[in-house]
Amino acid sequence: MAPTLIGSARQIVCSHCEHPLTVDADSIPTDSMPAPNSTLACLHCGKRFMPSDFENASALPADVVTVTTIDPRQLSRGELVAVTWEDQQHVKRLVGLPGDTVSLDPASDDRPRILINGQRVEDLLAPTQSPRVDVSSDLMRWHSLALPSSWLRSTSNHWSSKNALDIRESEWIVYRHQDPHNAGRDGPVLDDYPMNTSVRRKLSPVDRLWLDASFRSDFALNVQVAFWTPEGHRLHESHLPASSSGFTTLTACVWDAAASENQPVSANLPIAIRIAGDTETSDTETSEVTIEGLSVSRSVEYRLNRHHDRSRYPFTLSENECFVLGDNVPISVDSRTVGPIHLRSIQGTCHPLALTE
Ligand SMILES: [Zn+2]
Numbered sequence: 001m002a003p004t005l006i007g008s009a010r011q012i013v014c015s016h017c018e019h020p021l022t023v024d025a026d027s028i029p030t031d032s033m034p035a036p037n038s039t040l041a042c043l044h045c046g047k048r049f050m051p052s053d054f055e056n057a058s059a060l061p062a063d064v065v066t067v068t069t070i071d072p073r074q075l076s077r078g079e080l081v082a083v084t085w086e087d088q089q090h091v092k093r094l095v096g097l098p099g100d101t102v103s104l105d106p107a108s109d110d111r112p113r114i115l116i117n118g119q120r121v122e123d124l125l126a127p128t129q130s131p132r133v134d135v136s137s138d139l140m141r142w143h144s145l146a147l148p149s150s151w152l153r154s155t156s157n158h159w160s161s162k163n164a165l166d167i168r169e170s171e172w173i174v175y176r177h178q179d180p181h182n183a184g185r186d187g188p189v190l191d192d193y194p195m196n197t198s199v200r201r202k203l204s205p206v207d208r209l210w211l212d213a214s215f216r217s218d219f220a221l222n223v224q225v226a227f228w229t230p231e232g233h234r235l236h237e238s239h240l241p242a243s244s245s246g247f248t249t250l251t252a253c254v255w256d257a258a259a260s261e262n263q264p265v266s267a268n269l270p271i272a273i274r275i276a277g278d279t280e281t282s283d284t285e286t287s288e289v290t291i292e293g294l295s296v297s298r299s300v301e302y303r304l305n306r307h308h309d310r311s312r313y314p315f316t317l318s319e320n321e322c323f324v325l326g327d328n329v330p331i332s333v334d335s336r337t338v339g340p341i342h343l344r345s346i347q348g349t350c351h352p353l354a355l356t357e
Contacts, residue, residue, distance in 0.1 A: 010057035019044035046180030072343035078129030096323025103314035146171035208299035214247035222276035226263035235260035
C-alpha cells in the first residue's frame with residue numbers, strides 16, 4: 001500500500017518532467033493563499049508548482065481502511081493497527097513488541113535511525129512488509145557503462161539490444177540519481193515524500209532500494225541487479241523464461257540480494273542491471289532483448305527527527321507495551337513523540353479498502 005494514508009487529494013502530471021504526483025488537497029496553493037505552500041515542488045525534477053498547475057488536476061477520493069478487532073497479543077510486527085491516544089484514533093505501524101528494546105543507531109547523524117533489538121526497523125520489516133515510496137521511472141536516468149554500447153535506449157520507454165549475442169557478456173546499465181533539491185545534480189536518493197513537498201526539513205540518504213522492470217526476449221535470461229549499500233555491494237540474480245510474446249516482470253530488492261563486492265555501484269549510482277554472461281545461447285543473431293518500465297523505489301526508513309527527544313533511548317518495552325511508527329516519517333505523530341503505547345489502546349488491524357471510481 002501507499003506509505004501514507006491521505007485524505008482527499010489531487011493528482012497532477014508535472015508539466016516539466018511528466019512525473020505523476022499526488023498532492024493532499026490541503027497542500028495545494030491558491031491565488032489568495034500561495035504561502036506557506038510556495039515550496040510545493042515536483043519530487044522528481046524540483047519544479048515549483050503554481051496554483052495554475054492544479055487547474056486540470058483530477059480529484060482522488062480519501063483513503064479508507066477497515067479495522068478487524070484482534071487480541072493485541074496476537075499482533076505481528078509490521079502490521080498496520082488502529083490505535084487510540086488522547087481520544088483520537090490513528091493508523092500506525094506496529095514495530096516494537098512487548099519485551100523489545102528500542103534504541104538509536106550510534107553511527108547515524110542528527111536524525112538517528114531507530115533500532116529494534118539492535119536491527120534497523122526497515123530491515124526487520126523487509127521485504128514483505130516494507131512500505132515503498134516511488135523514486136523514479138525516468139528512462140533518461142539510466143546509462144550504459146560501455147562505449148560503444150550494445151544497448152539502445154529508446155526515446156520512448158525502453159532499452160533494447162541491437163544483437164542479443166552482444167549482450168551475453170553484457171555491459172551494465174546504471175541508474176544515476178539526480179537530486180531535485182540540488183538543481184538535478186548527481187546525488188544519493190533522499191528520504192523525500194511525495195506528500196511532504198511543502199514540509200521544510202532535513203533530508204537523509206536512503207540505501208534500501210527496489211527495482212522493477214519488464215523483459216521481453218526470445219530466449220531465457222539470467223538477470224543481475226547490483227545494489228549499493230553503505231555496508232557493501234549486493235547482487236540479486238534471477239532466471240527469466242523466454243517471453244517473446246509478452247513481458248516478464250522482475251522485482252528486485254536489496255534484501256533479496258547477496259553480498260558481492262566490486263559491482264559498478266556507488267551512493268550516486270545505487271543500482272545497476274545487466275544480462276549475465278551465462279545466458280542461454282540465442283538461435284539467431286537478430287534476437288532482441290527489450291527492457292521496459294525500469295522503475296526505482298525505496299523503503300521507508302525510520303529515523304528520529306531533530307525535534308524528537310532522544311534522551312529516553314534506549315529502553316525496553318514492558319509486557320503491556322508496544323512501539324508504533326507512522327510511515328510518513330517526517331511528520332507522523334507516533335511513539336517517537338508520545339512514547340510506548342499500552343496494548344489496550346490498540347483496537348485492531350487495519351486493511352486498506354480498494355475504492356472503485
Ligand atoms: Zn517534475
